[in-house]
Amino acid sequence: MDRRLLTTLLALGTAGCSLPWADPGACAAPDPEAVAGQARHSIETRAFRAGATVDAAGRPFAARLPEGFGAGEAVVSWPDPGRFAGAPDELLALSTRSFVYDNALLALERTRSGDRAGAAALLATLAALQLPDGAWGFSFDLEGPFYDAGYVRAGTVAFAVYAFAKYASRFDDHRFRAFAGRGADWLLASRDPLTGLVLAGRGRWLESGRRFDGSYVADFVATEHQIDSYFALAALGGVDPDGPWSGGARAIEQAILRWLWDEEEGRFVQGHAASRGHDRGSALDAAGTWGALFHLAGGRLEEARRCLAWVERSHRSGGGLKPYADGPDTWFVEGSVAHALAWHRLAPAEGQAAASLQRIAALGCSTGLPLIYADRWAEDFPVAPAAAPTLWFVLAAEEIRGRGAPFLWSEGT
Numbered sequence: 094m095d096r097r098l099l100t101t102l103l104a105l106g107t108a109g110c111s112l113p114w115a116d117p118g119a120c121a122a123p124d125p126e127a128v129a130g131q132a133r134h135s136i137e138t139r140a141f142r143a144g145a146t147v148d149a150a151g152r153p154f155a156a157r158l159p160e161g162f163g164a165g166e167a168v169v170s171w172p173d174p175g176r177f178a179g180a181p182d183e184l185l186a187l188s189t190r191s192f193v194y195d196n197a198l199l200a201l202e203r204t205r206s207g208d209r210a211g212a213a214a215l216l217a218t219l220a221a222l223q224l225p226d227g228a229w230g231f232s233f234d235l236e237g238p239f240y241d242a243g244y245v246r247a248g249t250v251a252f253a254v255y256a257f258a259k260y261a262s263r264f265d266d267h268r269f270r271a272f273a274g275r276g277a278d279w280l281l282a283s284r285d286p287l288t289g290l291v292l293a294g295r296g297r298w299l300e301s302g303r304r305f306d307g308s309y310v311a312d313f314v315a316t317e318h319q320i321d322s323y324f325a326l327a328a329l330g331g332v333d334p335d336g337p338w339s340g341g342a343r344a345i346e347q348a349i350l351r352w353l354w355d356e357e358e359g360r361f362v363q364g365h366a367a368s369r370g371h372d373r374g375s376a377l378d379a380a381g382t383w384g385a386l387f388h389l390a391g392g393r394l395e396e397a398r399r400c401l402a403w404v405e406r407s408h409r410s411g412g413g414l415k416p417y418a419d420g421p422d423t424w425f426v427e428g429s430v431a432h433a434l435a436w437h438r439l440a441p442a443e444g445q446a447a448a449s450l451q452r453i454a455a456l457g458c459s460t461g462l463p464l465i466y467a468d469r470w471a472e473d474f475p476v477a478p479a480a481a482p483t484l485w486f487v488l489a490a491e492e493i494r495g496r497g498a499p500f501l502w503s504e505g506t
Contacts, residue, residue, distance in 0.1 A: 120458035128454040128462075129490035132483050135462035136199060137172045139191075139235050141165035141218040146233065146240035149298075149305035154242050156221040159268065165218030166211070167191040167235060168199050172463060174477045179470050183302060184477060192232040193219065193249050197256040198484040204256070204263045205488065205500045212260050213268075219253050220272045227275035228294070229253050243307045244296040247283060250276050251291075251321035258328035259500075267332070274336065277329050280322050281341050287367060289348035290314040291322045313366035316379035319349045320387045327390075327504035342504075346391060359399030360384065360407075375418035377408050382431035389438050390505040397439050404432060412452050413468065421471035426464055427482040429453060434489040438499065450493050453486055 142165075143158045158165055171187040174180050196215050203212035222229055222240065228250050230242035257273035260266065283292050293311035298304070323345045330339030353361050355373075361384040363374040378384075381404035388397035408414045413424030414432060430453060437446035457464050463483035467474035488501045 120455045122451065123454045123458040125450045125454040125490050126494045126496075128457050129487050129494075132457060132462050132464065133202070133487050135478075136480055136483060137169040138166050138199070138215075139169060141167040141191075141221070141235075143221050144238070146238045146242070148230065148240055148242040148307075150243055150307045152243070154224070154240055156240070158217050158221045159272075161268075162214070162217040164214075165221060166214035167218050167233075168195040168215075168480050169235065170195045170232070170480045172478055172480070174475070176461070176478055177465075177476045180475065180477060184475050189234055189236045190232050191235050192481075193222065193229045194252050195480040195484070197249075197252040198481060198488075200256040201259055201501060202484055202487055204260045205491065205497065207263075209264050209266070212256075212264075213266075216257060216260055216269050216272075219256070220269060223253075223272055223275065227277075227279035229276070243305060244298065245294040246311070247280060247291045247294050247318040248315070248321045250279055250294075251318065251325040254280065254325040255321070255328050258325065258332055261332045262328065270333065273329055274333070277326060277336075277338055277341070280326065281337065284345075285312075285314060285367070288314065288352045288365065289344055290319055290352060290365065291345065293318060313364055313369075313372075314352075315364045316349070316353050316361045317376070317383060319345055319353065320379070320383050323349065323387065324390070324502045324504055331504065349387070354396075358403060359396070360403040361400070375403070375407055377404065377414055377416050377425050377428035378431060380404070380418075381408065382414075382428050382435055385435035385439070386431060386502050389435065390502065392505065394439065397435065401432070401435060401439070401445075413456075416467075416474060421469070421474065423467040423469040423471045423474050424456070425467060425474060426453065426456065427466070427479075427485050430482060430485040430489050433493060434501070437489075437493045441493075446493050450490060454490075457486070 143156045146154045146156055168191050170190055170192045174184045174188050200212045200215040228245045230240050231244040233240040254273050254276040257269045280291055285292050293313050293315050295310055297306050297309040299306055323342050326338045326342035352365055355362055360380040362371045363376045363379055364372040381400045385397040385400040407418040410422050414429045415422055416425035433446045433449035463478040465476055466479040467476055470476050491497050492499055
C-alpha cells in the first residue's frame with residue numbers, strides 16, 4: 094500500500110521500541126501451511142451497503158452497487174490496532190477503516206481458492222466505489238459515510254483492476270468488465286508524456302492528517318505503482334485481447350526498464366520526477382522483492398537474482414527485512430512475503446523461499462494473527478495486525494507449499 098498516507102496519519106511516539114512477544118521457543122518451527130490456514134480465517138469482513146458518502150473536502154459521492162447485489166462485503170484493514178502497547182490515537186481511529194487495496198487482495202485470494210461468490214461480493218464493493226473518471230479513492234469507513242475519494246494513488250487503482258481481471262479469467266464471468274476497463278483507461282491516461290510511466294495520482298494529507306489538500310497533483314512516478322500497473326494491464330489483456338491493455342503493459346514494461354532500473358547496483362530506484370530526477374532511495378518492495386517478481390514475469394532471471402541479492406545486502410534486519418535501506422530498523426512484513434515468493438519462482442531448490450516463509454510463519458505464531466504490519470514501532474510502520482501482510486502471506490504460502498500453480502503476478506508479456 095502507499096505508505097505516504099500512513100505517514101500523515103501515524104505520528105508514532107514509540108519509534109524503535111520492541112515489544113514482548115510470546116515465547117519464541119514455542120514458535121520456532123511452525124507449519125507454514127497450518128499458519129496460512131489460520132491466517133486466512135483471521136481476516137475480518139463486514140457487509141457493505143451502498144449510499145451517500147463524503148470525502149475530506151465534504152464533496153458527496155453516491156456509492157451504487159452493481160445490478161444483482163443487495164450488499165457487498167469489505168475488509169476490516171486494521172482489525173485490532175490496540176493489541177500492542179504504544180498505539181497512537183490516529184491508529185486506533187483506523188479500526189473501522191477499509192482500504193481499497195486490501196479489498197482487492199482478499200478478492201484475489203478468494204478468486205484463487207475458487208470462492209466465486211465471496212470474491213464477487215468484494216468486487217461489487219469496489220465497483221460501487223469507482224469514481225466517475227475510473228479511479229478509486231484510497232479507503233472508506235465501515236461505520237460512517239467517509240470515503241477518502243480525493244486521495245487517489247495509481248497503485249490502488251491498479252490492484253483493483255487486477256482483481257477484476259483475475260476474477261474474469263478464473264470464472265469466465267465478465268460482469269465487472271466495464272469497471273476494469275474504466276480503471277485501466279485511467280492508468281493509461283495518467284502516463285507521463287516524457288517517460289511513459291504512470292503518475293502517482295492526486296490529493297495529499299497535511300499536518301499529520303488534520304488538513305487535506307485536494308488540489309495537489311502527485312506529479313511523480315513511484316516504481317511500485319508501475320509494477321502494479323504492468324500486472325494489472327497484462328492480466329486484463331489476457332481476458333480482453335482486443336483492448337489496448339497488452340500493448341499498454343508492454344509499453345510500461347519497457348519504460349520501467351529504461352527509466353527506473355539501476356544496472357550498476359542491480360535494483361530499481363524508488364521513483365522519478367521530472368523536476369527532481371531519480372529518487373535513488375531503496376524501498377524493499379520496489380527495489381527488490383516486487384522488482385524481482387516483475388523481472389521474473391519478463392524472463393529476466395539474472396536481473397531478478399540481482400534484485401534479491403541487493404535486498405540481502407541492503408535490507409536485511411535480524412530475522413526480517415527492513416522497508417528502506419536507510420531505515421527504520423523494523424521488519425516490513427508485507428514486503429518480506431514477496432521476497433519468499435520471488436525466491437520460490439527463481440530457485441525453489443535453493444531453500445531461501447522455504448526459510449523466508451518459515452520466518453514469517455513463526456512471526457505469526459509468536460505475535461498472533463492477522464500478521465502484524467511491522468515488528469517495531471516506527472513512523473509509517475505500526476506494530477498492529479493488518480490485512481495486507483496476512484493476505485500476501487496466504488497467497489504466497491499456497492504457491493510455495495505446492496498447493497497450486499502461480500497465481501499472484503504470474504502474468505508475463
